Amino acid sequence: MIEAGKAYVTTNRLFVSGVRDLSQQCQGDSVISECLQRFGDSLQEMVNYHMILFDQAQRSVRQQLHNFVKEDVRKFKETKKQFDKVREDMELSLVRNAQAPRHRPHEVEEATGALTLTRKCFRHLALDYVLQINVLQAKKKFEILDSMLSFMHAQYSFFQQGYSLLHQLDPYMKKLAAELDQLVIDSAVEKRDMERKHAAIQQRTLLQDFSYDEPKVEFDVDAPSGVVMEGYLFKRASNAFKTWNRRWFSIQNSQLVYQKKLKDVLTVVVDDLRLCSVKPCEDIERRFCFEVVSPTKSCMLQADSEKLRQAWVQAVQASIASAYRESPDSCYSERLDRTASPSTSSIDSATDSRERSVKGESVLQRVQNVAGNSQCGDCGQLDPRWASINLGVLLCIECSGIHRSLGVHCSKVRSLTLDSWEPELLKLMCELGNSTMNQIYEAQCEGPGSRKPTASSPRQDKEAWIKDKYVEKKFLRKPPSAPAREAPRHWRVQKCQRHHSSPRAPAARRKVRLEPVLPSVAALSSAGAGERKFRRDSLFCPDELDSLFSYFDAGAAAAGPRKGAESEESSGEADGEAEAWGLADVRELHPGLLAHRAARTRDLPALAAALAHGAEVNWADTEDEGKTPLVQAVLGGSLIVCEFLLQNGADVNQKDSRGRAPLHHATLLGRTGQVCLFLKRGADQHALDHEQQDPLSIAVQEANADIVTLLRLARMAEEMREAEAPPGQPGALLGTSPTELQYRRCIQEFISLHLEES
Structure with missing residues (x-):
């Protein structure tokens, strides 16, 4: 306005017009609107007196508003950009956390930690963002009023010519000044309260763990809106790439639907929940997955956490039960009566x-x-x-x-x-x-x-x-505080000497092995007709593996009374040790040693008690060649004890002081059922002991055709998975390919050979 002094009058009138326009924009606030309206009317009459004082007044008005716009508003915009960036980072962290594979704990831990830090950063920045919004909205009032009041005081002080005109505004300006002081005080109090709340929330967030970050999810089957539950889930696509996409899912009107965006058209996944079932899925690479199965298709979904997955499964089950109650159709009721859980109410049409x-x-x-x-x-x-x-x-x-x-x-x-x-x-x-x-x-x-x-x-x-x-294990029987529990070595001297661990056993003993009765080839081939794909965690087809396992387990039980090298080394030695160990009180044993003893003597309740009392399932006994309870179970000859230890976290690939894993010991002793179990649980059949022998070479040396064939079939399965995997996707599942048919024929030939030998 100073630079446009040549058009002073025009510019001043434009300024007055701007004040009146601002008054119209602030009609929501009566104080600002009335103030601007009255000052604008007075200024319209004072246009001819502004020439001298205009420069000083302009600086007083312009400077404060300039600071407000250039500093406060710009700072607010920068905070908004940071807020948007952190929000995008949190979305990426959610995706990375969901993509973390189950079998890579370090990646899971890294993704979980990154998600926690991103969420906390997002929460803190969101609080700062909301605080600046509120402070800016409050500051806007007194900044405008203070600028205009300063301008008017300058007019009153320096314009003697307009004293008579401004004199009538003096009472109003005094009243407005008092209101402005109160506004400033109220704004300062509000700002202080918000800062205190902000600090308190930050302090509470620092003291809370990751469980607080999980949102609390509840579902209501009888919700008035009809929406039982809604939220974000990852959905696996049905295409060949099996990609995962994050979608907004909801259960409403006995249907499971989703949207790509909030305002998109609903896509129906399950048209009638009464015709579907739901179950958690633990056999895929991703965590927190569950499957919704209908008569026509299945949908694999993934939640963000175990708590959310459980909530979704229960919500679907409750919706199924509610749908049956609301529509008591005869055929549905009949199927519902046959099942105890709502999740089992699927159509048994096939x-x-x-x-x-x-x-x-x-x-x-x-x-x-x-x-x-x-x-x-x-x-x-x-x-x-x-x-x-x-x-x-x-x-x-x-x-x-x-x-x-x-x-x-x-x-x-x-x-x-x-x-x-x-x-x-x-x-x-x-x-x-x-x-x-x-x-x-x-x-x-x-x-x-x-x-x-x-x-x-x-x-x-x-x-x-x-x-x-x-x-907490508060109800366990309290063990006595005896010195034997601290250094329990008194039972060690009573153990029988083991000779079966040596690879230099006589050839006659090495060739003795179990020869159980095999199932028919037709039974095994028909067992695999229901499912034609391999599981990632298994070397064999599920039905074929279960048939093989049943055969080996039944054969081992049938051959138990035989008088051979294995019976001498397993049951005889285990019984001898059991008799020797029986001299000691079980309760006086250290939990780790009790676990070793129980695994060796096939005492499953005692083993469960040892684990309950804190026994480490992978504890290696340094005085016994670093053997673990799983190795003791192999030596004891119990396949069920091996399964129990594996279910409780036993490491199937942990080696002893001689470099032998449980698969080495099972192969050395000719335990075909245990070899099958360890291969099923992901045992490394290529591991070498200190004598540079892998399980296959040990099986060849021991002349055990069963285990040799089993290990070779397992290696064939690995080679097929690697050879038939698409580029960039190792270990693909096998389909009904010529290679798989060749593999099945090998299994049938394996069984035929044993039938002839029997």
Whole structure:
């Protein structure tokens, strides 16, 4: 305006017009609107008196508004850019956390840590962003008022010519000054309160762990809006690349739908939830996955955490049950009566579905016939249909959900009716049971606050009991504080000498091996007709592997009384050690040594008790060639004990002081069933011991045709996976290719040879 002095009058009128326009823009605030309106009217009459004072007044008005726009508003815009960038970083961290493979703990830990840091940074920056918004909105008021008031005071002080005109505004300006002071005070108080809240939230966030970062998710089947649950999930595409995309899913009106964006058209995944089933998936590379299966297709979904996955599974199950209650169709009711859980209410229209149901019922009946398994091991609910496979107990659906929340390092939950059960796992569940395990975990449950919940108890009571029982282990029998528990070596001198570990055993003894009766080729080939693809964690097709396992396990049991090298080295030695060890009190043994003893003597309850009392499942005994409990189980000859240790985290590839892993020992002793189990659990068959021998070379040296053929078939499977994998995707699943057919023929020839030899 100074530079445009030649057009002073015009410019001043434009300024007055701008003040009036600003008054119209601030109609929402009566104080600012009234102030600008009255000052604008007065200024319109004072246009001819502004020439002298204009420069000083312009500086007073322009400088404050310039600071507000150039500093405060610019700082706010920079914060907004940072906020947008951190938000994008959090989205990338979510994707990386979801993509972290299950079998790479370091990548999972790194992705989880990055996600935690990004979330905390996002929360802190969001708080700063909201704080600046509120401060800017509050500051806008008194900045404008202060500028205009300063301008008007300058007019009053220096323009004697306009005194008579400004005199009538003097009372109003005094009143406005008082209101401005109060506005400044109120703004300062509000800013201080917001800063205190900001600091308190930051302090609380620093003290909280990652569990706080997980959003609390709840579902309501009877929601008035019809939306039972909604949120983001990763969905695996049905194309050949199996890509994962993040979509907004919701359960509403008995349907499962999703949207790419919030305002996009809904895409229906499941048209009628009554026709589908849902189950968690633990056999794929990604974590927190669950599958929704309908009669026409299946949909693989992934949540952001285990808690979210459990919530989604329960929401789908509850929606299925609610849909049946709302539409009590006869055929649906009939199917619902056949299942105890809503998640099992799928249409049994095909023959394979009926066979699966019959198989599930047989598993349920066999496991429930074990002592104490007729009711839930934690709350007593009748007809439990869920199991903790590493603890060996049966659970109701509510207690199984609590067990899942403990994490797989504490309890691995599986359904007796929905999931497939391997023969070794089924035998393990039949060996343990609720009565046996409760004698261990509830040995001393007396005392205040330790009352066992019932089926009708609230969920929080059951959750507290289960955590005290399995996590805190408050009810275990307290071991005596004896010196033997600190340095338990008194039983070591009583062990029998082992000669089977030497590779230089006489040739006559090496050639003696079990020759069990084999199943027919037709039975094995028909067993693989249901599923034609390999699992990533297995070297064989599921049905073929289970058939082979059943054959080897049954053969080992049938050949137990035989008088050969293996019977001398396994059962005879184990019985001798069991008799020697029986001289010591079990309770006086160190948990680690007790685990070794129990694994060697096939005492599964004692082994479970040792692990409950804190025995390290991978503890290597330095005084016994660095052997682990899993190696002791191999020496003892129990395949079920090996399965129990593997389910509880035993390392299948841990070596002893001679460089031998459990697969080496099983091959050396001719334990075909254990070799099959270790290969199924991912044992490294290429590992070399200190004598530079791998399991295959040991099997050739021991002249064991069973194990030699089994190991060669396993290597063939590895070579096929590598050869038939697409570029950039190693280890692809095998389909019905010519190579796979050749592999199946090899297995049939393997069985035919043993039939002829029998």
